[in-house]
Amino acid sequence: MEIVKSNRSLGAEIRNINLEKDLTKEELDFINQAWSENLVLVFKKQNLSDERLIHYSKNFGDLDLPAPNPYGINFSPNHPEINVISNVKNLGKPIGNLGDGEAVWHADMTYNEIPPKAGILYSLEVPENQGHTHFANMIEAYNELPSVLKLQIEGKLLIHDSAHNSAGMLRKGYEEVSDPSKTPGAKHPIIARDPVTNKKLLFLGRRPHAYIVGLPLEQSEKILDELWAHATQDKYTWTQKWDVGDLLMWKNLYVLHKRDAFDPNTRRVMHRTQITGDTRIAV
Numbered sequence: 001m002e003i004v005k006s007n008r009s010l011g012a013e014i015r016n017i018n019l020e021k022d023l024t025k026e027e028l029d030f031i032n033q034a035w036s037e038n039l040v041l042v043f044k045k046q047n048l049s050d051e052r053l054i055h056y057s058k059n060f061g062d063l064d065l066p067a068p069n070p071y072g073i074n075f076s077p078n079h080p081e082i083n084v085i086s087n088v089k090n091l092g093k094p095i096g097n098l099g100d101g102e103a104v105w106h107a108d109m110t111y112n113e114i115p116p117k118a119g120i121l122y123s124l125e126v127p128e129n130q131g132h133t134h135f136a137n138m139i140e141a142y143n144e145l146p147s148v149l150k151l152q153i154e155g156k157l158l159i160h161d162s163a164h165n166s167a168g169m170l171r172k173g174y175e176e177v178s179d180p181s182k183t184p185g186a187k188h189p190i191i192a193r194d195p196v197t198n199k200k201l202l203f204l205g206r207r208p209h210a211y212i213v214g215l216p217l218e219q220s221e222k223i224l225d226e227l228w229a230h231a232t233q234d235k236y237t238w239t240q241k242w243d244v245g246d247l248l249m250w251k252n253l254y255v256l257h258k259r260d261a262f263d264p265n266t267r268r269v270m271h272r273t274q275i276t277g278d279t280r281i282a283v
Contacts, residue, residue: 001014008237009140009236062276067108075097102259116274120272121249132240134239155189207228253277
C-alpha cells in the first residue's frame with residue numbers, strides 16, 4: 001500500500017489495495033494509522049457489492065442503522081445497515097435520501113447521545129464534476145480559535161437538531177420548531193476531546209436550529225455564526241471530487257462535511273455505512 005497525502009489540513013488517498021478481499025492485520029493497521037493522522041481517506045477504483053461494503057465497514061466496529069428520513073422509507077431492506085444517498089426516482093418514488101440540493105456543513109447523526117464515530121461512503125453513480133463533498137478539520141479549527149471566542153464557549157453545551165436532515169428536510173414524525181432553544185436533540189459540549197490523544201476539537205453538528213444552552217437566543221446566534229465562519233475557512237478544508245468506485249471514510253466526530261448541489265437531471269447513487277460510537281462525547 002501507498003499513502004498520498006492531500007497537502008491540506010486533512011485527507012489522503014490509499015493506493016494499491018483491493019477492499020473486496022479480506023484484509024490482513026498489517027493492512028488494517030496501516031489504514032487505521034493513516035486514518036488517525038489524516039481524518040479522511042479515499043480509496044479509488046473499488047468494486048464492492050453491498051455485502052462487501054458491510055464486511056469492510058465492520059473492520060472498524062459495529063454498524064449503526066441509518067437516521068430516519070423524510071419519507072419514512074427503508075431504502076435498503078435487504079441490507080438495513082446501508083443508507084442510500086441518491087436523487088434518483090423510480091416510478092416517481094425516491095430510491096434514496098438527500099436529493100440533489102446542497103447538504104450544509106454537518107457531522108452525521110450527532111443528535112444522538114452517542115453519535116457514529118465514523119462514516120464510510122461508496123459511489124455507484126456520480127454526475128461528472130458535480131456533487132463534490134468537502135471536509136473541514138475541527139481539531140485545527142479549535143487550535144486556531146480566537147481566545148475571546150474560546151472563552152465564550154468554554155464549558156457550554158450545544159443542542160444538535162434531530163428534526164431535520166443535512167439537506168434541511170424535516171424528518172418523518174417531527175414538527176417544525178421556530179425557537180432554536182426548543183430544538184429536539186442531544187446536548188453535547190461545544191469543545192470536545194479525543195479520549196485517545198487528548199486533543200481538543202470543536203464539536204458543532206450543523207448550524208441550522210442549533211442553540212447554546214443557557215444563553216439568550218441573540219447571543220447564541222451571534223456566537224454560533226462566528227464559530228461556523230471560523231471553522232469552515234478554506235485553510236481547514238479538503239474536497240473529494242467523486243468518480244465511480246471511490247470509497248471514502250471519515251472520522252465523524254473530528255470533521256464537518258458538506259455536499260454541493262448538482263444537476264437534478266443527472267444521477268447520483270451512493271451507499272453509506274455508519275460505524276457505531278464507543279462513548280459519549282468527552283469534555
